[in-house]
Amino acid sequence: MLKANGQHPAPPDGHTEQRILDAAHAVFLRRGTAGARMQEIADEAGVNKALLHYYFRSKSRLADAVFGRVVGQLLPPVLEILGSDLEIEDKVRRVVALELEHLARNPYAPAYVVSELIQHPERVRQFIKTIAGIDVGRVAPPVRDTLDRQLRARARAGTLRPIPAEQFVVNLLGLCLFPFIARPMISAALQMDEKRFAQFIEYRKKELAAFFLAALRP
Amino acid sequence: MLKANGQHPAPPDGHTEQRILDAAHAVFLRRGTAGARMQEIADEAGVNKALLHYYFRSKSRLADAVFGRVVGQLLPPVLEILGSDLEIEDKVRRVVALELEHLARNPYAPAYVVSELIQHPERVRQFIKTIAGIDVGRVAPPVRDTLDRQLRARARAGTLRPIPAEQFVVNLLGLCLFPFIARPMISAALQMDEKRFAQFIEYRKKELAAFFLAALRP
DNA sequence: GTCTATATGGCGATAGAC
DNA sequence: GTCTATCGCCATATAGAC
Numbered sequence: 071m072l073k074a075n076g077q078h079p080a081p082p083d084g085h086t087e088q089r090i091l092d093a094a095h096a097v098f099l100r101r102g103t104a105g106a107r108m109q110e111i112a113d114e115a116g117v118n119k120a121l122l123h124y125y126f127r128s129k130s131r132l133a134d135a136v137f138g139r140v141v142g143q144l145l146p147p148v149l150e151i152l153g154s155d156l157e158i159e160d161k162v163r164r165v166v167a168l169e170l171e172h173l174a175r176n177p178y179a180p181a182y183v184v185s186e187l188i189q190h191p192e193r194v195r196q197f198i199k200t201i202a203g204i205d206v207g208r209v210a211p212p213v214r215d216t217l218d219r220q221l222r223a224r225a226r227a228g229t230l231r232p233i234p235a236e237q238f239v240v241n242l243l244g245l246c247l248f249p250f251i252a253r254p255m256i257s258a259a260l261q262m263d264e265k266r267f268a269q270f271i272e273y274r275k276k277e278l279a280a281f282f283l284a285a286l287r288p
Numbered sequence: 289m290l291k292a293n294g295q296h297p298a299p300p301d302g303h304t305e306q307r308i309l310d311a312a313h314a315v316f317l318r319r320g321t322a323g324a325r326m327q328e329i330a331d332e333a334g335v336n337k338a339l340l341h342y343y344f345r346s347k348s349r350l351a352d353a354v355f356g357r358v359v360g361q362l363l364p365p366v367l368e369i370l371g372s373d374l375e376i377e378d379k380v381r382r383v384v385a386l387e388l389e390h391l392a393r394n395p396y397a398p399a400y401v402v403s404e405l406i407q408h409p410e411r412v413r414q415f416i417k418t419i420a421g422i423d424v425g426r427v428a429p430p431v432r433d434t435l436d437r438q439l440r441a442r443a444r445a446g447t448l449r450p451i452p453a454e455q456f457v458v459n460l461l462g463l464c465l466f467p468f469i470a471r472p473m474i475s476a477a478l479q480m481d482e483k484r485f486a487q488f489i490e491y492r493k494k495e496l497a498a499f500f501l502a503a504l505r506p
Numbered sequence: 507g508t509c510t511a512t513a514t515g516g517c518g519a520t521a522g523a524c
Numbered sequence: 525g526t527c528t529a530t531c532g533c534c535a536t537a538t539a540g541a542c
Contacts, residue, residue, distance in 0.1 A: 086525080102407040104322030108518065118527055123519060125525095178406070185403030187472040188396070189320040194476045210477040231502065233495075236478055236488060240467055241499065248462030251469060254405040258412045259428040260454055270454060277451075281459065284449065285503035304507080326536065336509055341537060343507095 087125045090115045094122075095136050099178040102185050103133045134196065137186055140179050141197055144172065146204050152239065153213035158220060158230065159283060162242065166279040169246035174271055180251045214239070231286050241285075245278060305343045308333045312340075313354050317396040320403050321351045352414060355404055358397050359415055362390065364422050370457065371431035376438060376448065377501060380460065384497040387464035392489055398469045432457070449504050459503075463496060 093115035097106045108129055112119040126132040151164050173180065186193055198207035217235040224230035249256060249271065257267055311333035315324045326347055330337040344350040369382050391398065404411060416425035435453040442448035467474060467489065475485055 100406075102322070102403065104320065105407040119518090120520080120528085121526060129518065181402055181406045183473070184399055184469055185320065185406050188399045188403050189323045191472065194472050197473060198476050206477050207479065211479065214478060233499070234491070237491065237495070237499075239478075240470075240474060241463060244462050244466030244470070245459060247470075248466050249458055251402055252458075252462070252465070254409065254412050255401075255415060256458060258416050259424050260432060261425065261429060273452070273455065277455070281451070281455075281503050284505065285499050287502065287505070337536090338510085338538080339508060345537095347536065
């Protein structure tokens with residue numbers, strides 16, 4: 071049973087909206103929002119272009135939905151670890167493991183978020199609020215303060231080099247995210263094919279936490 | 289003397305092409321290539337839209353020119369330092385100083401490059417060749433090999449923790465570039481205004497090289 | 507070389523049948 | 525809810541006067 075356009079009919083499980091969102095997710099991530107075409111999203115979802123507007127009204131609202139979902143699965147788990155009462159060493163190990171694991175499966179997410187924020191600065195507000203139900207702008211500062219106290223205490227005790235919490239967080243996340251953000255450049259400059267890049271990331275899974283913690287030795 | 293459109297006439301110094309390129313540079317960096325309008329570039333250059341096509345034929349070629357210029361001033365100086373016969377410690381200090389200095393004056397460059405590469409993957413070839421007259425694809429591997437020998441020797445001598453050259457370079461550049469790439473997110477999450485972000489970068493100018501070198505202590 | 511005016515095409519969005 | 529067909533805008537690109 072084929073439809074007129076030669077495609078198999080969409081599974082009628084009633085989850086059309088979800089399938090559109092998934093398709094949009096995939097297309098926005100590989101093309102960027104500006105480069106994405108509603109037609110391509112429709113094709114990927116196996117539905118007609120008009121249906122996208124039926125469910126999401128406009129491309130811009132569809133983009134909002136995808137952006138929220140991407141940031142929502144990238145950020146809150148990290149904030150939770152950083153704000154917990156684990157020791158610094160455990161926080162570092164867990165954040166590295168979590169991020170590299172997640173990014174290996176979603177390699178285009180960080181570059182997509184970056185390119186969104188340059189072209190739609192107003193979306194920064196959305197980044198702060200209503201991300202997976204948590205308000206980053208409200209949650210992040212307490213996390214930073216917790217971390218700051220923890221780092222100061224360890225510095226006083228002489229068991230850690232002193233470092234401000236902001237620098238700690240940016241360094242840690244930068245080391246995790248940067249290889250994925252800059253992947254096309256890195257691959258090209260160092261002539262890495264897909265396999266060698268994967269090996270490169272595997273190495274980081276094993277060594278990055280140790281590298282970072284070594285920098286914090288007193 | 290005002291022209292019909294109420295603007296001052298462009299200085300007739302014959303450098304129209306240069307002024308268009310400068311304007312395009314500014315507009316592409318703040319809007320992203322897809323978000324940039326030829327009209328806005330023309331306004332910024334103080335000339336008519338048609339002139340952009342007279343000099344650059346199409347938006348896409350204009351984008352090529354700007355992209356090459358941005359990468360060209362960002363990358364070759366770093367490659368030169370990394371490939372030199374300086375000691376590791378000096379290389380790290382110089383790269384950090386150079387990058388943070390340059391980026392403080394061109395804060396939007398890295399995010400622009402990232403967003404270019406997601407939307408025009410074919411531009412990776414341009415990244416490799418013909419960047420400021422140097423062929424990154426040809427130059428980078430020898431630089432990596434030089435660095436690799438240097439790092440191995442120091443590791444054997446027990447004066448440095450062992451680390452592959454690729455990891456060394458990506459960690460170093462990531463720590464320099466990431467704060468600028470992720471600036472909107474960082475500013476929002478940590479509630480930094482422009483001034484506090486500048487202070488944040490000033491701190492890194494002083495401490496980042498030490499942080500990185502500390503991680504390499506045996 | 508620089509301008510005004512116009513053509514061309516692509517894409518988001520809607521109307522309306524089923 | 526899902527489709528086909530079409531509208532209308534807007535940005536790139538060109539024609540042609542000066």
